[in-house]
Amino acid sequence: MKNTQVAINELLSETPCKSNQKKFTGQKKLTCTKPPQPGATQGNCPFDGAMVSVGAITDAVHLVHGAVSCTHNPWATHGSLSSGSQLYQTAFTTDFSEGNIVFGGEKKLYKAIVAVAQRYHPAAIFVYATCLSALIGDDIDSVCQLARQQVNIPVIYVNAPGFLGSKNLGNRIGNETLLNAVIGTAEPEFTTPFDINIVGDYNVAGETWNILPLFQKMGIRVLSKITGDARYQEVCYAHRAKLNVVLCSNVAIQMAQTMAERYGIPYIEESFYGATNLNDCLRNVAAKLSISLEDSVIACELQERTEKLIAQENAALDIALAPYLADLKGKRIILSTGGVKSWSLILAAQDLGMEVIAATDGKTTEEEKAKIKQYLGADAMLLSDTTPQALLKVLHQTKADVLITGAGNKYTALKTGIPFLDINHERHHAYASYAGLVVLARELHEALYSPIWEQVSKPAPWDEKISYQL
Structure with a gap:
């Protein structure tokens, strides 16, 4: 090129x-x-x-x-x-x-x-x-x-x-x-009507591994992962999939559009963060694949399997989240991320009973900005200025309970003395899928209720007034 x-x-x-x-x-x-x-x-x-x-x-x-x-x-x-x-x-x-x-x-x-x-x-x-x-x-x-x-x-x-x-x-x-x-330079050993590609996911902290079993239970094969945990050969035959599931629209939407033009592969934009997002994603994938199936019985069976899986996973999720929901309910979040996380984590927070009161719109497409505004509601703030100074000002004004951020602004949280959760690419916790939402709840709970925040908010010993008793 x-x-x-x-x-x-x-x-x-x-x-x-x-x-x-x-x-x-x-x-x-x-x-x-x-x-x-x-x-x-x-x-x-x-x-x-x-x-x-x-x-x-x-x-x-x-x-x-x-x-x-x-x-x-x-x-x-x-x-x-x-x-x-x-x-x-x-x-x-x-x-x-x-x-x-x-x-x-x-x-x-x-x-x-x-x-x-x-x-x-x-x-x-x-x-x-x-x-x-x-x-x-x-x-x-x-x-x-x-x-x-x-x-x-x-x-x-x-x-x-x-x-x-x-x-x-x-x-x-x-x-x-x-x-x-690369894409289009090799052929798979066989294809099925249920082959999909996951596009724009990089298996950060193993998040893809939380998702693959769900598709497997639905009877759907992930033909190619572009490019998290990918092998070169599978990327070569990605052009034989029946559907592209795009996760990060900011960087992958053009790839999906080009594959649609060259190979006739339709695409949908989805998120794996939070139960609401994931429920919609699984239903949308099943519905999109059903359109191309010639046998209506097989299409109905796919959708039935999907609904059964969603019901089972959500029932198990309710039990797993029970220890955290009471303590997380009503806590106020400022979200300083980019791309798909800027809007999808809003719904994930709402699944936990938390409220996102402000979010940044950096590294997002116009469609993602529209989603952020829709999910935040009329009273929340959409922040275009993501400098530490601007974020510090918002943190002081809103008196937020926690900041969810990437690597750069976690130091901003330290300056204000509020809990934060670092969700940047070097993290070691997978937050995608139903299992990932439980991990997110646990990490937020640990951040919010860590005793360190009470300690760092106290004045230094040399700043305290010392009274002497004569």
């Missing part, structure tokens, strides 16, 4: 989202983000975003063509887990030196590709451009093509250097790479 400005603008287009589809052409929002401004914080870089989208393919080598320091962020902070190969957890880099900057790094890259192919025998090798290798003009694509003939496995170029813009753009470049170089 050549990252011209035209290509970048196409990746930032929001036309696939439902809210844009309802508008006339002249009213459609052209892009989902502003172009990067010098000196402005972009929320990590495109290279990091591409690593999130592609780097969760577990049996592939992910080779960073650049300085060794570029490898630390994706591997150190992203909590995508694997049920098989751990090769994706090994950091590979060409380790740029000053000499490479002067004379180029193409020969070094070629040798690195051959070496890792011979030593690790991966299913594929993804080569990532970085700021250094892109700025000096290394022809990475040609090197990948030449090395592919030598090692006889796919060698795929991911062109997302850090200076292009935001992390969100990198997510979309990664997806575009999979669409153009």
